[in-house]
Amino acid sequence: MGRIKRFAGMLLFLLILAGSFGLAAIFNTTMIWAVWYAFVFVFLLCLGQLIWPLTSVAWRLRPVERPADTPFSLTGTVVNRRWWQWQPQWQAQDHTGWLAPVTLLGKRPAAISVQAQFSRGIYTSLRVPVRSQDLFGLLSKGRRVVVPADVTVYPAVPAALVRQLLPMLSALRARQRAGLVDPYSLQGYRQYIPGDPLGVVDWRVSARVGHTMIRELTPEPTPFVHVVFNANAQTFNEQEWALFFGLQRATRNWTNVWYWWPTQAGTWAHAHEVSTQIAAAYQAPAAAAVWTPGETPLRGATIVAIGAPLATSGQGTQIVQAAVGPDGRLTGSMIQRKEQQSS
Known part of the structure; x- marks a missing residue:
């Protein structure tokens, strides 16, 4: 149904383009020629936006750590790499379906949230299906792109x-x-140094030697x-x-x-x-x-x-x-x- 709709829209657009050219050729007025050139410009602009690869969209996904086999959201932003690009109906797909279309105009970033669920491992890239349509929905282009990511999925603790x-x-x-x-086990004795705890002073040995001695203790294994x-x-x-x-x-x-x-x-x-x-x-x-x-x-x-x-x-x-x-x-x-x- 979507293909039929796009085909009918494209046919209607071409008929309008041909009709405006015919009117311009018959009446040969500046206004009609201006309208025809405007249609041609819009058509070429829509076509050109889809000819440029969709991988020119830059993804910035925030690093996440999640347990395995648990749904979570990868949030981030997407933005065109070039200021003269525009994709008014850009979408990405996750396991829940296609996300709501976002508008990418030049270097203006747009927020995105992709639902994901992975088994244990470290993921540095993801393959995400994306598609883009022109402003009127006449032309569409889609592919799977490699998205850089920093996802750590640790074991799900039972x-x-x-x-x-x-x-x-x-x-x-x-x-x-x-x-x-x-x-503790006794390692030996040494003379008291100010600051040593009084609990380790051996008073009997101190009385025998004539000055304060403390016990040096070694922890047993x-x-x-x-x-x-x-x-x-x-x-x-x-x-x-x-x-x-x-x-x-x-x-x-x-x-x-x-x-x-x-x-x-x-x-x-x-x-x-x-x-x-x-x-x-x-x-x-x-x-x-x-x-x-x-x-x-x-x-x-x-x-x-x-x-x-x-x-x-x-x-x-x-x-x-x-x-x-x-x-x-x-x-x-x-x-x-x-x-x-x-x-």
């Missing part, structure tokens, strides 16, 4: 699984801290809770990675809880909080290396393995397992232990 695993992780952390009887995302390219589970990322976001203010995940280089990365950029672009390696905490002591530590079962050695270490089953529920020894305690 809130139900995080709420289920968070109390168990908190209980493990509390048990680790309670098992630390003496958090504190038992940690290590949360390890153990997966390779074959065993990678998107929900388990989202659970790992969600736990970090929920416990970023906790102490003595460390997080580890395998990198493409075959090593293990550690940080108290995974950034959204890393979480969005993460790809599991072909084969995960054997987990090792490096120089971090494992004596008395508890290791929570999310994903594939983890085998590691350490003095008095405890390994508990948590995974996401095919039905989207938590499974593993950590869940079984919780169920046994509740029963």
